[in-house]
Amino acid sequence: MDIPPPPDPGGRPQQPYGQAPYGPPAQPPYPGGPQVPYQRWPGAYSPYARPPVNGFAIASLVLGILCCIPAVGLVLGLVALSQIAKKGERGRGMAIAGSILSALGIVLLVLAVVTGGARDFMDGFRDAARESRNSSGFPIGKGECFNVPGSDLEGAKYAFEIDEAPCSDRHDGEVIAQFRVNHETFPGEDALTSLAARKCVDLDASYVLDSWVDIGDAELTYFMPDRETWSQGDRHITCLYGVVERERTLKGTVRRDATNLDADQLAYLKADKALYDAYGTEPDTERFADDLPGHKEWAGRVEKGLAEQARLLRAHDWPAKADADVAALVDAIEQNRKQWKKASTAKDADAFDAYYVPAQRHISGEREAAARKPLGLATTSPRDVPGGGGSHEDAGGAGGGAGAAV
Structure with a gap:
């Protein structure tokens, strides 16, 4: 006769001796014994049983960082926070960060629209995209x-x-x-x-x-x-x-800019440009009498151009080898200004011509050539070239290739 086991102090019935309490038989500690089926997912207290990261939280963070469609990033972040609270998934920090970054993106987008920055950005983006797709049909570039x-x-x-x-x-x-x-x-x-x-x-x-x-x-x-x-x-x-x-x-190259000119040459040419920009606005008529008011205004512009040329020449610290010639040029400019000033107030075409002829002696004259020489600049005036041409300003004629001469 079997002797029943003593009662449990907690009132629970006891298993017979020799049987494992509650559950399947214990797995033997040697191969070949009864096996316990593998679990498909670890139990709740396993160190590998961490819940998965919410996918919406990841997407929200990515969109928030890229700031490309911030409204979508914000919505995904809020959805992620709701799902994480219900399912116990991970990724709450990513969802919060993505929502904040997306919200900032929306604010920046609104400001850009209000200030016109978005339009400028998109225009620049489209232009850059076109540049990347469409290059020049000419096989070589500037300076070649x-x-x-x-x-x-x-x-x-x-x-x-x-x-x-x-x-x-x-x-x-x-x-x-x-x-x-x-x-x-x-x-x-x-x-x-x-x-x-x-x-x-x-x-x-x-x-x-x-x-x-x-x-x-x-x-x-x-x-x-x-x-x-x-x-x-x-x-x-x-x-x-x-x-x-x-x-x-x-x-040889015709290029004359900051890539192959020194500081003294650039300073001289800047002063030179002040004169020639004004001189190049002469009215397009054969005789002074055809547009005397226009020529008088032109003479006034040339006088102001000469004044600016002299000012710029005085302002630069010239090397010793060029100092005397530049100073002599400035004196000549001041004398020449008087002739152009008189031409700007001439009472008729004959009087204008009387002032114009001596005034022309300075334009592209000997004083300029003397100042240019120690600076290493060209010393032959365009008006000294046979045929009256030769400078880059006088380019013209029949065209070639797919274009025409300017």
Whole structure:
């Protein structure tokens, strides 16, 4: 007869001796014994039983950091916080951080819209995207020189015919600038030609700062896209100096800017520009009598240009080798100003002519050449070149390639 086990103090019935309490038999400590089935998920107290991270919390944090669609990031963060509270998932810190960053993004976006910053940003982004997709159809860039087959610039209608060449060797052309045409559709050849002619002249003034530079037989021209190349993504106009006559070529660069001029040369040319900017506004008439008021106003502008030229020359600390010649030039400028001042108040065309003739003696004169020489600048005035041309300001003539001479 089996003896029942003694009662449990807590009132619970006792298992018979030799049986494990509550549950399946104990697993034997040796292979081959009864096995306990593997659990699919660890129990609640296992060290590997951490709950998963909420996916909405991760997405909210990513969108908050990128700040690309902040409203979506904020919504996802709030949804994540709600799910985490219900399911006990992890990621509360990420959801809070994502919500805060997204909220800040919304505030910044509203401010950008109010101030117009968003529009500027998107415009810049679109332009940058276009630039990355559409490069210039011309194979070389600013400051580089090239040759064309047979030195026939007029016959070079396609960019793939351009071969880069060292500027120190004889060559057919030199690129001075490139600019992009911001237009959705092809604007037409006439519109592009007008734009190229105007823009290339402006860009030339910053590429060749010295108006006395002798460009020989070169002409300021341009290469622009046609309807076909436009459809292929080319939106750039290339401004260049080229030689139209096949038997003539360039040697050396025409570039005169901060890349190859020293501080003294730049200071002199800045003063020089003050005069020539005013001098270049002369009325386009054959006789003074055809537009005497216009010529008198022009003479007044030249007088002011001379005053600014003298001021800038005085303000610079010139090297000893050039100091005396620059001082002599300043004296000549002051004397010349008097003639232009009188011309600006002339009572008739004959009186204007009487003041104009001696006033012209200073413009591109000997005093300027003497001051230029010790500075290492060109010393031949454009008006001393046979035929009255030769400077980069006098470029013109028939066009070549896909463009025309400016």
